[in-house]
Amino acid sequence: MATPMLRWCCPGxxxxxxxxxxxxxxxxxxxxxxxxxxKRGQSSVAQQxxxxxxxxxxxxxxxxxxxxxxxxxxxxxxxxxxxxxxxxFAAPPNSLVxxxxxxxxxxxxxxxxxxVEAAVxxxxxxxxxxxxxxxxxxxxxxxxxxxxxxxxxxxxxxxAVNGSLAYSVCVGQRWSQMxxxxxxxxxxxxxxxxxxxxxxxLRSQTLIDLNRAGVGLLExxxxxxxxxxxxxxxxxxxxxxxxxxxxxxxxxxxxxxxxVDANISVHHPGEPLGVRTEVKNLNSARFLAKAIDYEIQRxxxxxxxxxxxxxxTRSFDYKLGCTVxxxxxxxxxxxxxxxxxxxxxxxxxxxxSLPTGxxxxxxxxxxxLREQLPELPRVTRxxxxxxxxxxPEHSFALLNEVGLLEFxxxxxxxxxxxxxxxxxxxxxxxxxxxxxxxxxxxxxxVTPSALAELLDLLDRKAISSSAAKQAQCVKTRKxxxxxxxxxxxxLQPHLTVSGGHKVPGTQRTLTNKHxxx
Numbered sequence: 001m002a003t004p005m006l007r008w009c010c011p012g013x014x015x016x017x018x019x020x021x022x023x024x025x026x027x028x029x030x031x032x033x034x035x036x037x038x039k040r041g042q043s044s045v046a047q048q049x050x051x052x053x054x055x056x057x058x059x060x061x062x063x064x065x066x067x068x069x070x071x072x073x074x075x076x077x078x079x080x081x082x083x084x085x086x087x088x089f090a091a092p093p094n095s096l097v098x099x100x101x102x103x104x105x106x107x108x109x110x111x112x113x114x115x116v117e118a119a120v121x122x123x124x125x126x127x128x129x130x131x132x133x134x135x136x137x138x139x140x141x142x143x144x145x146x147x148x149x150x151x152x153x154x155x156x157x158x159x160a161v162n163g164s165l166a167y168s169v170c171v172g173q174r175w176s177q178m179x180x181x182x183x184x185x186x187x188x189x190x191x192x193x194x195x196x197x198x199x200x201x202l203r204s205q206t207l208i209d210l211n212r213a214g215v216g217l218l219e220x221x222x223x224x225x226x227x228x229x230x231x232x233x234x235x236x237x238x239x240x241x242x243x244x245x246x247x248x249x250x251x252x253x254x255x256x257x258x259x260v261d262a263n264i265s266v267h268h269p270g271e272p273l274g275v276r277t278e279v280k281n282l283n284s285a286r287f288l289a290k291a292i293d294y295e296i297q298r299x300x301x302x303x304x305x306x307x308x309x310x311x312x313t314r315s316f317d318y319k320l321g322c323t324v325x326x327x328x329x330x331x332x333x334x335x336x337x338x339x340x341x342x343x344x345x346x347x348x349x350x351x352x353s354l355p356t357g358x359x360x361x362x363x364x365x366x367x368x369l370r371e372q373l374p375e376l377p378r379v380t381r382x383x384x385x386x387x388x389x390x391x392p393e394h395s396f397a398l399l400n401e402v403g404l405l406e407f408x409x410x411x412x413x414x415x416x417x418x419x420x421x422x423x424x425x426x427x428x429x430x431x432x433x434x435x436x437x438x439x440x441x442x443x444x445x446v447t448p449s450a451l452a453e454l455l456d457l458l459d460r461k462a463i464s465s466s467a468a469k470q471a472q473c474v475k476t477r478k479x480x481x482x483x484x485x486x487x488x489x490x491l492q493p494h495l496t497v498s499g500g501h502k503v504p505g506t507q508r509t510l511t512n513k514h515x516x517x
């Protein structure tokens with residue numbers, strides 16, 4: 001059987017199934033998800049790259065993929081959604097659990113104002129309609145890490161609906177081929193997080209940590225307007241930047257503060273939508289793209305070989321690069337939604353409907369929150385391009401790395417070098433050094449002032465570009481940098497930083513004040 005492959009047709013946003021390497025497309029060969037070499041879990045379909053095709057060749061069938069996302073973002077709040085327990089990722093297990101979190105009888109929920117404000121601000125940033133009245137519901141299901149046996153959410157009337165998220169995606173090999181697309185935001189709702197189950201296979205037991213139980217979440221439901229993993233990953237990255245700019249969520253995917261569920265189906269254009277599968281708990285934009293593209297290829301391969309797609313929940317095995325079944329969803333689960341009896345309707349106001357004499361601490365003014373919205377990433381990128389004349393791809397790179405834009409702007413304030421040169425040094429030399437040392441921008445031993453001073457020397461031609469690039473910064477201790485490269489002795493005084501001292505030979509240590517020191 002030919003190795004199946006998919007071609008991504010940019011103009012029509014459609015997938016084309018083709019046979020590569022000869023053989024019949026419809027022959028019964030090695031099933032998807034295995035190879036003739038017998039290596040477990042390595043799919044020949046998943047490993048094939050996606051290439052562009054201008055026109056489908058004769059005999060090839062077109063497929064259209066449909067992708068929708070559900071995003072759970074942990075709200076940046078000091079306490080949980082309905083209790084006063086603290087929120088701390090690194091706290092010891094079960095050390096941040098109130099009576100309400102543990103669902104002891106007689107405990108009642110008290111709504112966290114900060115979480116409501118975060119939901120409203122996120123809705124405004126995504127051009128949503130903010131409902132002046134929203135309701136809370138109980139969603140019943142049993143998990144060991146859900147003590148109450150139900151989750152408080154907003155099923156009937158969420159806090160925000162009908163918005164949109166604009167994102168940029170590259171349709172070719174170059175950044176210049178970037179286009180802006182929009183995905184609809186169906187709704188944003190407030191809900192509780194569950195606890196965490198830690199499975200100990202050696203002892204055949206499961207440990208429960210309830211520190212996360214009751215933490216406030218924003219569930220952002222995106223319309224199924226996307227058609228591949230690259231689009232989904234670009235949308236998630238843009239949403240992540242928006243949440244971080246608003247301060248409504250830290251959106252750190254590595255710490256589980258932003259988790260994504262992807263709903264995927266395929267069908268022939270002009271025909272009804274296919275049966276969808278859901279890939280759960282994706283905590284990386286890169287894994288999200290891989291999981292979606294693999295699942296699209298798997299479904300097409302299954303249908304082309306006469307099989308059928310099951311309505312099921314799957315997970316992504318990042319080591320094998322494929323999705324694996326978790327549980328069947330053919331029998332629809334009855335969550336027994338019911339109104340939350342212990343919470344009244346949530347009422348929001350604008351400047352025109354604000355009750356006279358109302359306590360500002362007891363009401364939320366939508367217009368006031370609208371005025372507090374910060375500059376959004378899209379606007380920031382446009383200003384960078386306009387102000388410094390940089391390429392659009394450079395503006396994306398500055399915003400995608402936490403703290404890098406602030407570092408760049410601080411360098412620009414202290415140097416006379418051209419913006420183009422500063423951009424090149426920050427994105428190539430400086431960022432490359434951080435990646436090599438596995439450091440975040442906030443952990444960098446190189447301060448903006450030090451880099452600005454070096455760029456000024458370059459600008460005055462006191463040192464050559466090659467000599468400056470030879471000065472490779474290596475972190476030696478918290479407040480020191482070791483400069484290698486053997487600069488001429490008459491240039492070394494120019495690089496002296498306050499508190500620095502010379503070291504014998506061709507190396508010298510510059511003692512810099514660390515941001516945290």
